[in-house]
Amino acid sequence: MKKLAIVFYYLKYLVQSTSEHGVHSPFVFDLILKVIYNDKEYYPFKNIEVVREQLLTSNQMVNCVDMGAGSKVTAYNTNIEIKKNVGHIAKYATKSVKYAQLLFRLVNYFQPENVIELGTSFGISTAYLASANSKTNVITIEGSPEIAEIANKNFKHLGLQNIQQLIGNFDSVLPSVLKKTDKVDFVFFDGNHRKQATLNYFNLCLQKAHNNSVFVFDDIYWSFEMKEAWDEIKTDSRVKVTIDLFYMGIVFFRKEQVKQHFVVRF
Numbered sequence: 001m002k003k004l005a006i007v008f009y010y011l012k013y014l015v016q017s018t019s020e021h022g023v024h025s026p027f028v029f030d031l032i033l034k035v036i037y038n039d040k041e042y043y044p045f046k047n048i049e050v051v052r053e054q055l056l057t058s059n060q061m062v063n064c065v066d067m068g069a070g071s072k073v074t075a076y077n078t079n080i081e082i083k084k085n086v087g088h089i090a091k092y093a094t095k096s097v098k099y100a101q102l103l104f105r106l107v108n109y110f111q112p113e114n115v116i117e118l119g120t121s122f123g124i125s126t127a128y129l130a131s132a133n134s135k136t137n138v139i140t141i142e143g144s145p146e147i148a149e150i151a152n153k154n155f156k157h158l159g160l161q162n163i164q165q166l167i168g169n170f171d172s173v174l175p176s177v178l179k180k181t182d183k184v185d186f187v188f189f190d191g192n193h194r195k196q197a198t199l200n201y202f203n204l205c206l207q208k209a210h211n212n213s214v215f216v217f218d219d220i221y222w223s224f225e226m227k228e229a230w231d232e233i234k235t236d237s238r239v240k241v242t243i244d245l246f247y248m249g250i251v252f253f254r255k256e257q258v259k260q261h262f263v264v265r266f
């Protein structure tokens with residue numbers, strides 16, 4: 001998306017977004033106060049951020065296979081292997097501290113039995129998802145083996161034992177994961193930011209979703225395609241509540257809720 005368009009959508013978001021005031025849904029009110037605006041420093045945060053710092057200062061080069069929509073600083077790529085600097089990837093591809101810690105709080109609040117993450121990268125967001133509850137089984141998928149290997153070292157270093165790492169293209173790995181699962185509690189969609197791919201993964205995961213499942217989409221304004229995908233997801237008849245935080249969108253299917261779209265200042 002062109003910079004000017006992002007600025008436009010961000011200004012629109014600033015104008016439309018609200019806090020918990022004026023939110024009549026008790027479910028969303030509680031979520032805003034107890035999860036989104038909760039600024040408690042949970043004990044795993046420090047160790048994960050030390051790992052992020054090490055990644056950011058690393059000059060190691062890794063082979064990356066881009067099976068997605070490229071990054072904010074590199075153009076589209078289709079399965080071409082290129083060498084990239086670890087520090088550079090950590091800077092541009094990893095969820096920021098603020099949003100990564102929100103993922104932790106979401107898992108901590110909803111206590112899902114299982115989490116699926118599309119896009120491990122070096123495992124920073126995975127570490128937050130997995131640290132929130134040692135009983136939550138986190139399945140994370142990454143297409144670049146050398147990137148996944150670094151993530152694996154990070155999980156070992158952090159002592160995280162509730163993570164199952166899978167390497168391969170989401171297009172083939174996700175269906176096989178879903179085949180072996182009878183329900184999906186929580187999904188973090190953070191890779192392959194293309195419209196059709198995002199909608200395909202959404203529809204696949206929906207087949208195993210239930211009333212209390214939570215879907216989190218990263219970078220919903222990253223491109224026109226992502227914005228279009230987000231707009232389709234919002235209007236999907238199976239979706240009840242959505243929360244737009246600009247850099248992330250959260251989706252709920254709770255049948256007891258009135259269909260409503262919230263834009264929350266974060």
Ligand SMILES: C[S@@+](CC[C@H](N)C(=O)[O-])C[C@H]1O[C@@H](n2cnc3c(N)ncnc32)[C@H](O)[C@@H]1O
Binds near residue numbers: 066118123171190
């Ligand atoms: C934005 S990064 C993930 C960042 C990570 N969730 C975090 O915040 O720490 C997206 C990752 O998804 C991977 N990816 C993109 N498209 C993919 C696909 N179709 N199959 C498998 N991996 C893919 C990329 O290699 C990249 O490492």
